[in-house]
Structure formats: structure tokens, C-alpha cells
Amino acid sequence: MLPEMTCWELIDRIHWMLDERHKDAAYEGIITGSDDDTVSGILVANEPSVEAIRLAVATGKNCILSREHPFYLYGEYLAAGLADALVGDPVLKAKRQLIEDHHLLIIRLAALWDTARPKWFSSALARALGWKPEAGKPGDQWTTVYCKIPRTTLLELANSASKRLGAKTLRMVGDPNQSIARVAVIHGFAFPTLVLNHALQDLEVDCIITGNTPEVDHCTTYIRDAITAGRKISLVQVGYAKSDYAGAVELTEWLKNILPGMPIEVQPPPKELCWLA
Amino acid sequence: MSMSRRTFGQGVGAAMLLNGGLARAFAAGPGQITAEQVVQRILNKVASEGSHFKFPGLGTDTFKYGDPATPVTGIVFTFQASFEVLKKAVHAKRNFVISHERMFWEQLDDLRSLKHDRPFEPAGSLETEGVFLAKRQYCEENGLVVWRFHNHQHLLSPDPIMADLTAKLGWQDYTVPVQGQMIGFAYAIPETPLKDVARHVSRSINSRNVRVIGDPNLPVKRVGVGAHKLIEILKPLQTNDVVLMSEPQDCDAFPYLRDGISLGLPHPKGLIAISHERFEEWAEQSAPEWLKPLVPEVPIEFISAGDPYWVLPEKAI
Numbered sequence: 001m002l003p004e005m006t007c008w009e010l011i012d013r014i015h016w017m018l019d020e021r022h023k024d025a026a027y028e029g030i031i032t033g034s035d036d037d038t039v040s041g042i043l044v045a046n047e048p049s050v051e052a053i054r055l056a057v058a059t060g061k062n063c064i065l066s067r068e069h070p071f072y073l074y075g076e077y078l079a080a081g082l083a084d085a086l087v088g089d090p091v092l093k094a095k096r097q098l099i100e101d102h103h104l105l106i107i108r109l110a111a112l113w114d115t116a117r118p119k120w121f122s123s124a125l126a127r128a129l130g131w132k133p134e135a136g137k138p139g140d141q142w143t144t145v146y147c148k149i150p151r152t153t154l155l156e157l158a159n160s161a162s163k164r165l166g167a168k169t170l171r172m173v174g175d176p177n178q179s180i181a182r183v184a185v186i187h188g189f190a191f192p193t194l195v196l197n198h199a200l201q202d203l204e205v206d207c208i209i210t211g212n213t214p215e216v217d218h219c220t221t222y223i224r225d226a227i228t229a230g231r232k233i234s235l236v237q238v239g240y241a242k243s244d245y246a247g248a249v250e251l252t253e254w255l256k257n258i259l260p261g262m263p264i265e266v267q268p269p270p271k272e273l274c275w276l277a
Numbered sequence: 278m279s280m281s282r283r284t285f286g287q288g289v290g291a292a293m294l295l296n297g298g299l300a301r302a303f304a305a306g307p308g309q310i311t312a313e314q315v316v317q318r319i320l321n322k323v324a325s326e327g328s329h330f331k332f333p334g335l336g337t338d339t340f341k342y343g344d345p346a347t348p349v350t351g352i353v354f355t356f357q358a359s360f361e362v363l364k365k366a367v368h369a370k371r372n373f374v375i376s377h378e379r380m381f382w383e384q385l386d387d388l389r390s391l392k393h394d395r396p397f398e399p400a401g402s403l404e405t406e407g408v409f410l411a412k413r414q415y416c417e418e419n420g421l422v423v424w425r426f427h428n429h430q431h432l433l434s435p436d437p438i439m440a441d442l443t444a445k446l447g448w449q450d451y452t453v454p455v456q457g458q459m460i461g462f463a464y465a466i467p468e469t470p471l472k473d474v475a476r477h478v479s480r481s482i483n484s485r486n487v488r489v490i491g492d493p494n495l496p497v498k499r500v501g502v503g504a505h506k507l508i509e510i511l512k513p514l515q516t517n518d519v520v521l522m523s524e525p526q527d528c529d530a531f532p533y534l535r536d537g538i539s540l541g542l543p544h545p546k547g548l549i550a551i552s553h554e555r556f557e558e559w560a561e562q563s564a565p566e567w568l569k570p571l572v573p574e575v576p577i578e579f580i581s582a583g584d585p586y587w588v589l590p591e592k593a594i
Contacts (some may be wrong), residue, residue, distance in 0.1 A: 003390055047532050050539040074528045082508045082529070089511060091545070092538045162589055167337030169488050171586035189528055193382050197406055212527040215377045215553045216357055220585050222408065225382075228360035229411040237586075273535050276588055277475035277487035277549070 005262075007105055008035035008065070014109070020116035027073040028112070033105035039063045044252045046244045048106050052267050053098055061263060063256070064106040066115075067188075067244060068105050070095065074189075100251035105146075113251070118143050121187035121247030128246035129164055129209070133185065140235045144186050144199050154178045154207065154234045161209065167242045169274045173223050174234025179208040187211060187243045192218040200226060200233065207234045211243030245269050310574045312373045312422040313345035315352065318571045319407070323429045338429050341380040342413070343422030349373045349575050354565055354584040356558035358423050360412050365580045367419045373575075374423045377430060377438075377561055378553070378582075380411060386425070430560065437567070439502070440561035446481045455501075458512045464500040464521075471495040471519060475549050478521065482555040486586045490534045491519060491547025505553070507533055508547045514545035523556030554582050 005013065007030050015021055041061035045052035048066040056064050064070075071092055073079040074252055086092045099106065113120055122145040123133040131147035152160070155176035162170055181207065184199035190210040199208050213219035213235070223235045254267040341358070351371030355362045358376035366374050380386050416423065431438060439460065443449055451464040466474070472493035480486040501513030503522040507529040513520045514537070525531070530548065537545040558581060565577040 047535070049532060050536045068528065068532060072533050074526075078506055078526055078529045080508075082506075085508045085511055090515070090542055091533060091540060093517070094311050094540050094542060095536055158589060168589065171486060171588055173586060176587070189526070197408075200407075214526070215524045215585055216382075218382045221357060222382045224585060225360040225412055225480055226408045228364065229408050231408070240531070270535075273490055273531055274488040274550070275490075275493070276485065276591065277472070277479040277489055 004038050004040065005259075006035060007033055007037050007039060007107060010039050010063070010259075011107065011109075013258065014112070014255075018112070018116035020112065022112045022115060025075070025111035027069050027075050027079060028108045028110055031070055031106045031108050032099050033063075033103075033107075037103075037105050039105060039262075042255065042259075043265060043267060044248050044265035045161060047241060047270065048108070048247050049270070050095060050098065051270065053095075053102070053104060055267060056104060057102045059263075059265065062103065063107065065144060065251075066106060066108050067110045067248070069108055070099065076191075078154065087243075113247075114143050114191075115141070119145050120250065122185045124246035124250045125187045125209075125243050126183075126185040129161055129185070131183070131185070142195070142198055143188075144184050144195070146202060146205065147183050147185065149181060149183055151179060151181045152196060152237070154180060157183075157207065157209075158236055161236060161238055164239055165242045166269060167239050167272055169239060169272060169276055171237045172234065174207070174227060178206065178232065178234050180234070183207045183209055183247070185209045187247060189213070190219055193222050196222055200231065206232060207236060209236045209238065211240040212237055239272065239274075241270060242272065308574060309348040310572065311346050312340070312343070312349055312424065315373065315572055316340075316345070316424055317351060319426065319568070320429065322571060323432055326433055337427045338425050339386075341376070341386045341423040341425055342416045343420070345422065346423075347372065347420065347422045349422075351575050352565075352568065352572065352577040353567075353580050354426075354561040354577070355580050356554050356561050360408075360415070362580050362582055363412070363415060363421060363423075366421065367415075369578065369580070371576070372420050372422060372580065373420060375426050375564070376423055377425070377427055377557060380423050380425070381412070418482050429471075437563065438557050439558035441563050441580045442556060445476065445559045455513075455516065458501075458516075459504060459509050460502045460513070463502060463513065463517055466498065466500060468496050471497050471547050474500065474519065478549055478551065482551060484551060484584050485588050485591070486552050486555070486584055488525075488550045489548065490531070490550075491538065495519070495547055497547070502551075506530070510528045510548075514548075516544070518543075519547035519549060521551070521556075523551050524553035525550045552585055555584055558582060 006016050042063045042065050043056040043061040044065050046067040048064045048070040116174050117139050119136050122143050126133040126145050130150050133145035133147050154174050158170050158172055182204045188211045190213045249266050255264050285434050353366040353371045353374045355376050357378040358374050358380040384473045448464045452462045453465045455463050471491050475489045497518040499517045499572030501517030501520040503513045505524045509578050510520050510522055534548055562579045568577050
């Protein structure tokens with residue numbers, strides 16, 4: 001007989017195993033369903049997309065554990081006013097209906113992982129890129145991990161990352177011929193400026209690899225200015241979804257260990273959404 | 278020289294408060310003009326031309342560095358006062374940079390507190406940050422003055438940011454008005470597959486950093502225009518075949534597009550995402566010609582802030 005637990009018990013179990021009592025961040029927690037609903041199977045999907053919902057239904061999972069919000073409320077300034085603007089939106093309406101038709105439970109946990117295990121998702125990305133992340137110092141809450149890598153150029157690094165992640169739309173800042181031997185890896189959305197500034201405080205870092213950063217505000221222009229100021233540095237954006245996928249794979253294995261018997265699987269890597277003109 | 282951000286900020290604040298006195302102390306000689314006089318002429322022109330569009334505030338458009346009473350040797354228009362642009366301005370012997378976007382990577386470039394970012398900033402400060410210090414010191418040593426011309430520029434009618442993008446795309450004859458959207462027009466173009474529309478955009482703005490979502494063979498007859506966030510493109514996505522936007526964030530617009538296309542709904546169908554700089558800098562390119570009749574005293578030129586990203590060589594779709 002399969003184990004049964006409620007949404008609340010699932011989150012409590014995760015908190016217990018992380019040794020972290022974490023208050024839900026904004027737009028996080030049980031987004032669809034309620035504390036008392038029974039979880040009978042889990043699909044780990046960073047983006048609880050329509051594709052992920054269909055996969056969960058097709059494979060008999062009634063719960064999606066996600067990093068993102070099903071209704072596009074990422075948080076911070078991007079979510080300001082968005083919930084109201086989406087009232088009556090046909091995409092949102094159809095997605096809500098799909099979720100309700102299948103009584104799907106969607107639990108969004110994002111800040112929890114970055115608080116309890118700050119290096120987890122960035123380390124997973126580094127490993128997916130073929131690198132070995134260095135152990136963080138005790139008390140280090142930054143999500144950035146650092147890796148020494150065989151000396152390469154920015155262009156070679158970008159090509160390698162493209163192949164390893166199955167991503168074609170990487171965007172780079174810096175000299176393609178720049179020599180790189182030490183990298184800072186930051187999963188997800190590298191924001192604001194202090195996140196990149198902290199990485200530059202390691203003076204041996206040649207390159208920052210992340211999912212996505214803002215352009216004129218905070219991050220990309222900051223790196224461009226650092227280059228002009230004389231810092232040998234570059235920036236590689238592999239795409240937000242691509243940068244978080246390896247973390248979801250490792251998270252899934254961890255969940256299987258702490259929830260023995262519970263049907264759990266990770267969504268296959270989603271196809272890259274964008275293409276270059 | 279070394280100066281803390283707080284000290285510097287106090288200096289700027291004092292300069293603003295003592296505007297009259299300092300202006301007299303640095304009064305421009307015969308045939309000269311100060312930065313603040315240039316700005317006043319610009320603001321007068323903006324006021325005289327009126328606008329149909331209202332920004333929530335005009336607080337972005339302030340002096341970001343230097344003494345407003347400085348006599349101007351030449352003016353540079355740019356999309357963003359990056360460190361590289363500042364160096365090019367000095368090389369060209371122009372000491373007044375007019376920048377559409379931020380100078381210190383923050384919406385209001387509030388040097389004293391960064392208070393406007395506080396809700397989103399982790400603990401810490403850029404006060405002793407090396408790039409910040411180097412950029413500021415360079416401005417100090419070279420007597421640069423930087424003023425931001427953002428919201429007021431968008432108040433011009435027609436908005437030169439949109440008009441010059443349209444001209445760059447060669448779509449002047451295709452604009453059609455729309456109601457109730459942040460940007461009040463769309464492009465009604467001859468039916469073209471999305472891949473060809475996207476390539477036209479890429480060639481027109483001279484950038485390979487053009488990311489596209491949607492079926493490459495999608496027939497496109499109508500292109501909407503949006504800004505940077507999902508909330509700003511929701512309506513255009515629902516009323517056009519595809520939307521052209523700049524500086525999207527992967528984590529809000531993209532998941533919405535992914536779902537909309539998966540659901541097979543009539544809309545949204547597609548997105549063409551370009552850099553902020555390649556969307557908006559064309560107005561700065563034409564700004565010198567706009568300003569020359571107002572400020573005949575000094576040379577005025579455009580310096581490109583450059584496409585921020587490069588991408589890997591083209592792969593087959």
C-alpha cells in the first residue's frame with residue numbers, strides 16, 4: 001500500500017528533513033488545493049506548466065512540486081499588479097480549469113530551498129556543466145558556487161554549456177577569446193547588483209554563469225562597466241529554465257529518499273522555448 | 278581621489294540646494310552654456326510639445342553626476358551612460374552626457390541610499406564597490422556631467438523612442454492605433470511567416486540577439502508592441518499575432534507564452550524579444566538633430582551604448 005500524506009504533512013516532512021522552519025515566501029506554499037488534500041504522487045517540475053500538468057495527470061500524480069508559480073506570479077517587481085491584470089485572462093482561465101478538472105495540487109517552494117540549502121541548485125547546475133563546485137564556507141547564504149575549471153575561452157565555455165544543457169539561445173557579455181579558469185555559478189535569476197558584486201569579490205573569478213539577469217537595471221550593465229573598469233570578467237546567461245533543471249533532478253532524488261514508496265518523478269527537460277531569429 | 282558615496286551624495290545635494298550660488302561661481306562665459314541651461318531648454322521644449330501619455334512620475338530625470346552649472350564643451354546622447362560611453366565622450370571632448378537609462382544600475386540612481394531598491398536588495402551596500410567607485414572617479418577626474426532624459430523624452434509627441442524604432446524597422450506605413458494599451462499602436466504588416474518577420478527585425482536593428490517564441494511558420498499580419506514585463510504585454514498578446522518587446526524576463530513572460538501555445542488558444546501565438554538597447558537607442562541617435570536648433574552653442578553627437586549580448590553562431594531552426 002502506498003504511503004499517504006496530506007499537503008501539509010508533505011511540507012512538514014520537507015521542512016523537518018531540511019531542519020528548516022520556513023514561513024512561506026510571497027506567492028509560495030500550497031497554491032492549488034488545501035492543507036488536508038491527500039498527496040498520492042509527485043511530479044517535480046520547476047515550471048508547473050500546462051505540459052507538466054498533462055504529464056502529471058497522464059502518469060497518475062496528483063501533486064506538482066514546483067519552483068515557479070502556476071499563474072505567473074514570480075514575485076518582486078514582476079508580480080506587481082499582475083494578479084489583477086490576469087483576471088479574466090483566457091490563458092489563466094483555461095489553465096485554472098485544467099487544474100480544477102483534475103483536482104491537481106500545486107505546491108510552490110522556491111525560497112525554502114535557497115534558504116535551507118543555498119548552494120543546492122547552483123551546485124547542480126555546475127555539475128551539469130561538468131564542473132565540481134567548491135564547498136561553501138559555514139554561514140554563507142549566497143546561492144553562488146565557485147568552480148575551478150580547465151582553462152578555456154569564453155566562446156569554448158559557451159559552446160560547451162550549449163551542448164551540455166541543450167540550449168541554443170545563450171547570451172554572453174565579454175570577449176569571446178577571454179581566458180577563463182574560475183567561474184561563479186548562480187542558478188535562476190541573478191538579481192540585484194549585489195548578487196553579481198558579491199561574485200566579483202572573489203578576484204580570481206573570470207566568468208559568471210547564470211540563468212537570466214536584467215539588462216539595463218542592475219546586472220548586465222554592471223558587468224559591462226566592470227569590464228570597462230579593467231576587471232577580466234564575462235557573463236553567460238544560459239536561460240532561466242535551463243539553469244534550474246539540474247536542481248530539480250537532484251531535488252527529486254532527495255525526495256525519493258525522504259519519502260520512500262511515494263511515486264515521484266521529475267519532468268523531462270522541457271524543450272527550449274525560444275529560438276534565435 | 279577617494280570619496281564615499283554618502284559624501285558624494287551630500288555634495289550633489291548641496292550643489293542642488295545652492296544651485297544659484299554655485300551656478301554663479303561656475304557661471305558660463307560669453308558664448309558658453311551650462312548643463313542646467315541645456316536641460317532647461319529641453320524641458321521647455323517638452324512642455325511646449327505636450328503629450329497624451331502620462332508617466333507616474335518624472336523623478337527619473339535628474340542630474341546623476343556632476344555640477345549642473347558646469348559650462349558644456351559638447352553634448353553626447355546615449356541610450357545608457359555605461360562606463361564605456363563615458364570614456365568615449367571624454368575622448369570626443371564632450372563633457373555633458375544625456376542618458377536615456379540609468380547610470381548606476383538602479384532606477385533612480387539614488388546614490389545616497391539606494392532606498393528605492395531596498396525591498397529587493399539583500400543586505401549590503403554598493404558604497405565601497407569597486408566598479409561604482411571607478412566609474413564615479415572617472416567622471417570626477419574628467420569633469421563629466423550626466424543627466425537622465427527618460428520620462429520626459431517619452432512625453433514628447435510622437436514619442437521618439439517608438440517613432441524611431443518604427444523608422445528603423447521601415448514600418449512607418451504599417452502603424453495602426455490601438456486603444457487601452459501601454460503602447461498605443463500596432464503594426465499591420467503584409468502577411469509574413471514569423472521566422473521572416475523575426476529575421477527582418479534582426480537585420481533592421483543589426484542584432485543577432487533576437488529571441489523568438491512561436492511556430493516559425495506562423496502567418497503574421499499584425500505585430501503588437503510591448504515593454505518589458507508580462508503585465509505590459511498581456512493585452513497586445515491577445516490582440517496581435519505576435520508581440521515585439523524588449524528586455525523580457527524569462528520568468529514571467531515566457532511561462533505564459535509556453536502555456537498559451539500549449540493550450541492551443543487563439544492567443545497568444547508568439548513573441549519577438551530584443552534587447553532594451555536595440556529597442557530604444559534609435560531615438561538617441563536622432564536626438565542630436567532634434568537638439569541642435571535649441572543648443573547651437575556646442576557640438577552634439579550620439580554615442581551608441583552597444584548591443585549588450587552576443588550569441589552563438591546561427592543554428593538551423
